[in-house]
Amino acid sequence: MPKRPDTHETVLLALELLRRIPRNRKVSAPELHKQLVEMGVERDLRTIQRQMDMLSEHFDIERDERSKPYGYRWKERAKGLALPMLSEHESLLLTLAEQHLRNLLPASLMKSMEGFFVQARSNLGRAANAQREREWLSKIRVVSETQPLLPPRIRPGVFEEVSNALYGNRWLNLDYKNAAEKRSTVEVMPLGLAQQGSRLYLVCRYRDFDNERSLALHRIISAEATTHTFERPKEFDLQKYDADGRFGFGEGKRIHLTFRITKPAGLHLLESPLSADQQVTEIGDQFEISATVVDTAQLEWWLRGFGEAVSHVRRTGCRANAGVEARSK
Numbered sequence: 001m002p003k004r005p006d007t008h009e010t011v012l013l014a015l016e017l018l019r020r021i022p023r024n025r026k027v028s029a030p031e032l033h034k035q036l037v038e039m040g041v042e043r044d045l046r047t048i049q050r051q052m053d054m055l056s057e058h059f060d061i062e063r064d065e066r067s068k069p070y071g072y073r074w075k076e077r078a079k080g081l082a083l084p085m086l087s088e089h090e091s092l093l094l095t096l097a098e099q100h101l102r103n104l105l106p107a108s109l110m111k112s113m114e115g116f117f118v119q120a121r122s123n124l125g126r127a128a129n130a131q132r133e134r135e136w137l138s139k140i141r142v143v144s145e146t147q148p149l150l151p152p153r154i155r156p157g158v159f160e161e162v163s164n165a166l167y168g169n170r171w172l173n174l175d176y177k178n179a180a181e182k183r184s185t186v187e188v189m190p191l192g193l194a195q196q197g198s199r200l201y202l203v204c205r206y207r208d209f210d211n212e213r214s215l216a217l218h219r220i221i222s223a224e225a226t227t228h229t230f231e232r233p234k235e236f237d238l239q240k241y242d243a244d245g246r247f248g249f250g251e252g253k254r255i256h257l258t259f260r261i262t263k264p265a266g267l268h269l270l271e272s273p274l275s276a277d278q279q280v281t282e283i284g285d286q287f288e289i290s291a292t293v294v295d296t297a298q299l300e301w302w303l304r305g306f307g308e309a310v311s312h313v314r315r316t317g318c319r320a321n322a323g324v325e326a327r328s329k
Helices: 007-019 031-039 045-058 088-101 107-112 116-121 130-134 157-166 238-243 263-271 299-304
Strands: 061-064 069-074 172-178 183-196 198-208 213-216 221-229 250-262 280-285 286-296 311-318
Touching: 007 031, 007 045, 007 116, 031 045, 031 107, 045 061, 045 286, 088 116, 107 116, 107 157, 116 157, 157 172, 157 183, 157 198, 157 221, 183 213, 183 238, 250 263, 250 299, 263 286, 286 311
Parallel strands: none
Antiparallel strands: 061 069, 172 183, 172 221, 183 198, 198 213, 250 286, 250 311, 280 286
């Protein structure tokens, strides 16, 4: 005699499905099944299909039968799944997290949280009693230190495949075109994801190589996460990779930099030093700045950006430079 499904598990499954039903687009049973599998909920597709049929009969859920598999979404005026345990403060936190962490979390995790994000936005809506929390969203802003640029277009599906492979430590097949327009098909070990201004970069190792490269996501033509996993290299440290100037087109070479800058242009360096060992000397209407920094192309562009306000630039090599292979974007 087949085992009867546990009522508790059935209810939890129904709640998970309800949380994942969107309002502005349709989702199919296979898509929901994939989301559940990615978060560790093992149910066969037929079970998901039966649950969706049952839920569409008892809730304000639209079932589109014009094509198979069927598509499901909340009806236009449906309230959806209310989550009363989500307070106004939690709703504010989740709304900000969705806005600022969208490109720094695995796509599968963002999808699994979609129900919470929808409810958070609803809790802060005009009809909700959360005026102060709603107003807070218009009181804060993350501003750019450089000329704002629109983010480059990332091809559909690329971010999802890249982030899911990175999350699951799975090898990744890429069709990639570099800045020199050279196109290649490569298999890479994804190690990190970084957002630099409006751009996203994947830090990875090519198959059979032990050095890291940074690949721009907008230059990836197609990506496919494989089923083959790898053991993450213990010696790799994304924080050190950044500190070595890799995202600034550097090779990890540290130098002792000295330059002079006019006081109006250099005042901000007294408030935000270049390094912990920065020294400042006043010479007439100028500051002489000395600091230990990583030598990068980004540093050179930064110095040139001051024009004639910067002079007497000197670079001296540091003894503690580690030999590191060059890595290009």
